[in-house]
Amino acid sequence: MTVVAxxxxxxxxxxxxxxxxxxxxxxxxxxxxxRAVDGLFASxxxxxxxxxxPADLVDGARALVxxxxxxxxxxxxxxxxxxxxxxxxxAELVLVHDAARPLTPGPxxxxxxxxxxxxxxxxxxxxxxxxxxxxVDADGAVAATVDRADLRAVQTPQGFTTAALRAxxxxxxxxxxxxxxxxxxxxxxxxxxxxxxxxAMKITTAxxxxxxxxxxxxxx
Ligand code: CTP
Ligand code: MG
Numbered sequence: 001m002t003v004v005a006x007x008x009x010x011x012x013x014x015x016x017x018x019x020x021x022x023x024x025x026x027x028x029x030x031x032x033x034x035r036a037v038d039g040l041f042a043s044x045x046x047x048x049x050x051x052x053x054p055a056d057l058v059d060g061a062r063a064l065v066x067x068x069x070x071x072x073x074x075x076x077x078x079x080x081x082x083x084x085x086x087x088x089x090x091a092e093l094v095l096v097h098d099a100a101r102p103l104t105p106g107p108x109x110x111x112x113x114x115x116x117x118x119x120x121x122x123x124x125x126x127x128x129x130x131x132x133x134x135x136v137d138a139d140g141a142v143a144a145t146v147d148r149a150d151l152r153a154v155q156t157p158q159g160f161t162t163a164a165l166r167a168x169x170x171x172x173x174x175x176x177x178x179x180x181x182x183x184x185x186x187x188x189x190x191x192x193x194x195x196x197x198x199x200a201m202k203i204t205t206a207x208x209x210x211x212x213x214x215x216x217x218x219x220x
Contacts, residue, residue, distance in 0.1 A: 002091040003113055005040045005157065006084035007051040009033050009061070009099035010073025015204050021054055022203065023099035024064075028216040032203065035102030035216075037065040040157075043109040046095065050087050052080045076176050078183075082169055085162075093117075094165055096180045097157035103215055104157070104200040111194040112159040121164040122184040125196035126152035154179055155196040164189055 009032075013022030023033040033051065040046045052073035053061040061070045071087050073080035081096055088094055093116050097104070108125050115123040129151040135144045158180050160168075168183040169175075177183050181191045203212050 001093050001117065002047045003045060003093045003095065003116075004048045004050060004088050004091040004162075005046045005095040005097055006081060006088070007033070007036055007040070007049060007068070007097055007099050008073065008077055008080045008084070009036075009051050009053045010080045011077065011100070012054075016209060017206060021057060023051075023053065024057065024060070025203075025209070027102055027203075027209070027212055028220065031064055032102040033061060033099045034064050036097060036099045036104070037068050039102070039104055039106065040095075040097060040109060041067060043106040043113075045110050045113040048091065050084050051099070052084045077178075078169075078176050081180060085166060085169060088162055091162055093159065094162045095157040095159045096165075098202060100202045100204065101156055101200050102203070103212060103219070104155075105197050108155070108195075108197050108200050109157055112157050115192055115194050116159045116161065120159075120190075120192045121161045122181050122189055122191040123159040124179070124181045124191055124193055125155045125157070125200065126193045127155065127196045127198065129153055152193060153196075154181070155200040155202070160184065 009023035016022050024031050037049050040049050049068040051068045051070050055072045058070050112123045129148045133146045134142050137143050168187040171187040203209050
């Protein structure tokens with residue numbers, strides 16, 4: 001079964017605040033986009049990579065990641081993934097992996113693909129939640145403490161049979177979701193979990209970038 005990885009890299013990086021699309025920000029001299037794409041190929045379990053970028057950065061992305069196919073993303077992440085899905089062709093399995101998780105270790109990618117090969121139609125890598133989580137009301141007053149034992153923080157790559165992901169996106173034409181498995185859940189599909197890794201952290205804020213810089217330096 002052929003495995004295609006889609007890499008959403010068309011976000012603006014507003015919360016990072018560097019005034020350029022986050023995937024093109026560098027970490028120890030290499031862009032998040034290059035790191036994410038190289039990590040996928042280095043895992044040895046991905047046949048093809050498609051990256052989705054802002055329209056004005058298509059040529060720039062082609063120069064950075066020559067082994068990947070480059071297509072234009074959309075306004076919302078959901079639009080971006082939809083654009084990538086249209087480029088998947090007849091590959092049986094598809095991974096969706098944020099460019100914003102540039103340090104994701106190969107074994108996480110391997111575990112996701114292995115679960116798909118074992119028969120799952122949707123797979124997410126997860127970590128236990130370490131903080132105590134409370135629900136608050138509109139004024140910020142605590143309404144409840146949530147039992148964290150059955151909570152998980154979800155990472156990428158998320159893996160799917162192409163059929164399941166296409167069906168989920170087709171079932172929710174206008175949907176905006178924070179992850180792809182969420183659309184599969186909404187469509188009634190089962191989603192299984194595999195172990196994630198703290199190194200698969202998402203770079204969202206300037207603080208995250210500082211942490212990732214230190215980790216990248218150490219991993220060099
Ligand atoms: N993404 C995308 N297309 C969008 C929005 C997001 O491809 N329209 C991608 C980002 O490039 C990133 C991933 O989805 O790799 C996760 O999104 P997020 O962390 O929210 O990144 P940004 O949208 O770039 O950041 P912000 O929300 O702070 O602007
Ligand atoms: Mg965003």
